[in-house]
Amino acid sequence: MSVFPSPRPAAGGPIIDFDPAACCLEIEGLSLAYGETPALRDLSLRVPRHRVTAFIGPSGCGKSTLLRALNRLHDLNDEVRLAGSIRLEGQDIHAPEVEVAELRRRVGMVFQAPNPFPMSIYDNVAFGLRLQGGMRKRQMDDIVEWALQSAALWDEVKERLGSSAWTLSGGQQQRLVIARTLAVRPEVLLLDEPASALDPISTLKIEELIRNLKSQLTLVLVTHNMQQAARVSDYTAFLQEGELVEYGATDTLFTNPRLSRTENYITGRMA
């Protein structure tokens, strides 16, 4: 059913040998350190296009660090040192001709805590569009509506687009943030534990949204919650202490992990 070959480990590491043409992101030999403290060690991974890839692992394993490397959010931190390469659709994101703002438009990100800006709901969604500029009001209205519908929020807020985004509930805020990110039409959506601050109902809505969105873009999800990874992702990578331990199709990884370290983690027998 899948257009992708069944993942199998490549020689020398748990990289999955996807056809490069089907890959959205290619990470090769990525190492990252905060000052003297290493956070990622020689990590290689390919993320398939229009699929949901989940990063799981214990706290401090580097999965959020890896996610933030994908849209160069680490650039802000002078202490971060980085080696290796990340390619988005074949292009190195650290190449000098890549504009970081443009990259971040292509690789959107949703954070753990909902972070709507202190503006109206409409202005939040239109924020990224206004940064690009040169858009008519009418056109912007259409995109805002489309983004809110894509994030399954339109019916709840269409009557009060002008009210402050902070009047929404936590789950609505998170969907608003997703809508805001979708509005700039990213190719990749990074989700950093997007449901960890939400109640179970809101979490289910977000998960449903993630499943629906993969027809439009590539999603990368960091989560603590293994059930969530199993429910929504197509591929799962297990990280530990900055290393990629195992990477495979979610079904395989959760039912038949290759390594005992992976098995111990997903069955809750952490050493």
Next chain:
Amino acid sequence: MSRFGRARLPRGEGPWPWLAAGSVALSLLMFSGLLLLLAVRGLGHFWPAPLSLVALEDGRLLAGQVVREERLPGGAGRERLYLTANRDLDGAIWSWVAVDEIAEESHPRDLVVLERTRWGSFHGRLLALEDAAGRVEGEAAWQALQERLGELEALRRERAHLRDRVVVPLVRRLERGADAALAAELGAANARIRQLQARMGGTRLLLESVDGRRLEQPLEQVLRAWRPNAMSAPRKLAAWGHGVWRFLSEGPRAANTAGGVWPAIFGTVLMVLLMSVVVTPFGVLAGIYLNEVAHQGRFTRLVRIAVRNLAGVPSIVYGVFGLGVFVYGIGGTLDEWFFADQLPSPTFGTGGLLWASLTLALLTLPVVIVATEEGLARVPDHQREGALALGATRVEMLTRVVLPMTAPAMLTGVILAVARAAGEVAPLMLVGVAKLAPQVPVDGEFPFLHLEQKFMHLGYHIYDVAFHGGDVEAALPLVYATALLLVLVILVLNLTAIFLRHHLRARHGTVPRR
């Protein structure tokens, strides 16, 4: 505000809640006590107090307003202080009278109080009013006096208008270059003023003090006249309001010991506004640089500590700095470059509005920087990351997300700066405040705002009236009134900023707690 705060004081938690509440209560009490003292002493001055006619046992008579009563040392009865005015007759305006020696005290309705431009007030009786047309006596003289004072007031207003709006600008223009047409215009205006003055003169009042000494008083020196004992309460209230209004709207007279404080109010507000205009962008930009742009290393930390310490430097030190750098350094150079034709009389090379504003801006800069930095630090990082993740550049992130959220904190900084600057006196004495500058530094003459002019300031006015006047007892009510006014001016300035801050909060919301 603690989220665990309660509406009522808790029981059974020992003395600590009571101590905390007690210190708040004490602070409030002291503050309201301060305001009350200023209000009663200051505003009471304008109330037309009853005038007592006191007959002493030795036969002397005096007319005065009771100021206060004190116990004589050694328990030998009490002594009362009367404000008896009539400096030209008695040589003094105060009389201490032993209460035991008072044979009779009454309040005759025909006693008048005259407010004069020379010799202070007069207490006594009006016998007659004389002019070229003749002489009126008794009650008719009082009626005539009221009418004449009204006319006189109109003439004075016209004269002041001519002087401020016509003569002074003409003189200033003539200073820049002689011009026959202008000179003729000036001559005409001066002639008109002389004509007005002639119309003011010519009327004399015949006055008699309560102990029978007579006095001829030219009417043009009389500002107001009232009979406090014959006034009804509403009329007294009206007179009080009028007095307060004159205090607020007129310039000072008699070496600042009488008259109003309008130029000082204007100078204070204008200087504080100029200061805010200068300090806000500087402080905000510096705060942004320190918090958002600079590499957070040891040097930045050092700069931050230095900025915080600058807030503790005594203000007079800033005054010295302003005098040396702004006035003599920059001002002197400006004079050499642009106003060389007027040297040796300085234009910018002397204290003035601009230098005072700049000095105070420097003084309050740390306050604004610290407030801005704290505001920026309170914006959660996830807001910044959210903006960046949407493709905002750092500048866009700052201007569109971070700064709007920080605006209330910046305004808090400006509020603190205004409160500090409006009350500073010491540095101003060095860089531009004047004892008397009845012309406010804004007028219809280009460039409209005269930054090089000296200006009056409420704080300095208080100091001047209290310590440089001849009679401290007489000056005290004015000191209280001016002090109250200074507090009110700061309050109004702050309320404006608070209103602005509230408005911004309502628009952008507050940073949520997490």
